[in-house]
Amino acid sequence: xxxxxxxxxxxxxLAENLALGVPEEDVLQVLAGAGVEPGLAxxxxxxxxxxxxxxxxxxxxxxxxxxxxxxDLYSDLRRxxxxxxxxxxxxxxxxxxxxxxxFGHRPVVLQGMMExxxxxxxxxxxxxxxxxxxxxxxxxxxxxxxxxxxxxxxRHRTQMTFAEYVRRVEAGGETNDHYMVPRNDNWRREGLQxxxxxxxxxxxxxxxxxxxxxxxxxxxxxxxxTPLHHDNLNVLLCQxxxxxxxxxxxxxxxxxxxxxxxxxxxxxxxxPDLERHALYSEATVLETVLExxxxxxxxxxxxxxxxxxxxxxxxxxHQFQVPxxxxxxxxxx
Numbered sequence: 001x002x003x004x005x006x007x008x009x010x011x012x013x014l015a016e017n018l019a020l021g022v023p024e025e026d027v028l029q030v031l032a033g034a035g036v037e038p039g040l041a042x043x044x045x046x047x048x049x050x051x052x053x054x055x056x057x058x059x060x061x062x063x064x065x066x067x068x069x070x071x072d073l074y075s076d077l078r079r080x081x082x083x084x085x086x087x088x089x090x091x092x093x094x095x096x097x098x099x100x101x102x103f104g105h106r107p108v109v110l111q112g113m114m115e116x117x118x119x120x121x122x123x124x125x126x127x128x129x130x131x132x133x134x135x136x137x138x139x140x141x142x143x144x145x146x147x148x149x150x151x152x153x154x155r156h157r158t159q160m161t162f163a164e165y166v167r168r169v170e171a172g173g174e175t176n177d178h179y180m181v182p183r184n185d186n187w188r189r190e191g192l193q194x195x196x197x198x199x200x201x202x203x204x205x206x207x208x209x210x211x212x213x214x215x216x217x218x219x220x221x222x223x224x225x226t227p228l229h230h231d232n233l234n235v236l237l238c239q240x241x242x243x244x245x246x247x248x249x250x251x252x253x254x255x256x257x258x259x260x261x262x263x264x265x266x267x268x269x270x271x272p273d274l275e276r277h278a279l280y281s282e283a284t285v286l287e288t289v290l291e292x293x294x295x296x297x298x299x300x301x302x303x304x305x306x307x308x309x310x311x312x313x314x315x316x317x318h319q320f321q322v323p324x325x326x327x328x329x330x331x332x333x
Contacts, residue, residue, distance in 0.1 A: 006036065006044045013276065014044060015054055019061040022278065030275050064255075071252040075284060078106075078250070086248065086286040094204025094321075101297055102234065102320065102327075107248050109288055110202070110236075110295040119198035119240045120293060123313055125166050128219075133163035135191030138184040144177045150227050151261045153183050162191075169311060174223035181226075182216035182316065192217070199238075199315055202295070206236065207319040214319035219312070226306040228257060228265035232329040235298040235316050239290045242312030248286040251301030256283040262331060269305035301329050 006014065010031065017027055024045060031041040048054050078084065083106055090111040101108045114120055141158040143149040149156055158178075160168075168178050186192050195217065201208045222242070230251065237246075247269050249257055256279045258266035267277050274281050289309070290296055298304050320326050 006031075006040065010034070010036070011044070011048070015048055015057060017278075018045070018048065019054070019057045020279070021061070021065070026278075033275065068255045071255065074252050075250065078252075079284075083250075084284055084286070086288050088288075094202075097205055097297075098322070102299075102322070105251070105299045107286065107299055107302060108297050109290065110297065111293070113202045113295060114200075114238060114240075114293045116200050117198065117240070119195075119313075119315070122198060123241055125169060125311060129163050129166035131194075132191055133161060133166070135162045135189065136160070137162050137165060137180065137186045137189065137192070139165055139178050139180050140184065141178045143179065144175065150229065151264055153181075157184070169219075169221045172221055175221055176223050176225050179218075179220035179224040181218060187215050187217045188212045201317065202236070205321060206317045207321055209319075211319055214317065216316045216318075218314040218316070220308060222308050222310045222312070224308045224312070225270070226304070228267055228269040228303055228305040229263050230301050230303045230329075231298070232263070232300065232331065233318055234300045234320060234327060235318060236295055236320075237290070237298060237306075238295045238315045238317070239292050240313045240315060241292055242308060242310035243292065244290045244312055244314065245307045245309055246288050246290050246296060247305040248298065249283050249303040251299065251303070253283050254301075254303075256280055257303050265303060270307065300327055 014027060014031070018024070027045065028038070028041050032038060075083075086107055086109060088109040088111060092108075092110060097108075097110075100106070136159055138157055138159050140149065140153060140156040142156055146152060146155065165178070165180070172178065180186055187195070193212070196210055196212070196215065199210070199215075201210055207214070228247075228249070258277050258280070260266050267273075267280050269285075272280050288296070318326070
């Protein structure tokens with residue numbers, strides 16, 4: 001490490017953590033663990049504290065600190081009403097779903113709502129390959145080599161036939177290297193539109209019109225990972241084939257997941273670095289294994305991380321039957 005000046009990445013880290021109120025001695029300890037000479041670390045800390053831009057940053061941090069204190073209070077209140085438990089419900093009425101979960105802004109695993117889906121018995125890699133083998137699809141490839149693949153998705157778009165994709169999934173074993181994600185828009189492709197006949201909108205919850213713009217298809221091998229992020233609308237993730245490991249963090253704990261690039265998190269939810277992301281240790285992490293035939297409701301703004309445990313196929317719905325229209329999060333420009 002350059003002994004004359006702290007690297008830019010660490011300068012940003014230092015400013016952020018000092019503004020967040022992390023004690024100076026804790027900051028110095030982390031820098032020492034990263035190989036920064038103690039004298040240099042002290043000089044950087046003093047220099048940063050005297051900089052006008054950092055002082056403005058501190059004032060903004062105090063303002064947002066007040067908002068975060070209110071969110072922390074809300075988190076504590078939700079703990080008292082069961083908000084720290086990911087409920088699993090069977091035979092849930094549409095009325096209770098909307099009152100307790102949609103408008104209550106809490107996730108839930110729904111069971112027994114996919115029994116009438118043809119997809120549950122008809123979708124296998126082999127059958128899909130036979131039905132749609134010649135259809136040209138788009139897949140995100142080369143993901144393992146780029147840890148920032150989720151936000152740099154344009155670099156990973158690859159076209160191939162469905163038959164070729166099935167061969168890759170069957171032969172590739174556990175990998176994150178080729179995944180059919182919602183951004184691929186394969187559901188809207190003419191050759192795959194017949195798949196909509198294999199799914200059913202949960203009665204009274206999802207618009208039965210099944211607008212193609214409000215449906216997505218996810219398909220991939222074991223080992224595919226969706227990094228910690230949030231969506232700007234409510235999502236109902238329905239597991240058709242295989243199992244998925246799901247982690248959820250409340251929207252109101254945004255300050256504990258170190259947001260970046262709008263909807264993504266700096267935290268690797270599989271292996272969080274609690275030295276660099278100490279506040280994540282205070283986050284409420286709700287966790288489950290989503291079995292075939294189960295759905296999980298992910299409220300708008302809730303952070304989620306998903307990993308396929310086996311070859312997996314999922315469908316997501318976004319068009320809820322809500323009077324006045326669906327709830328969306330409008331992020332700042």
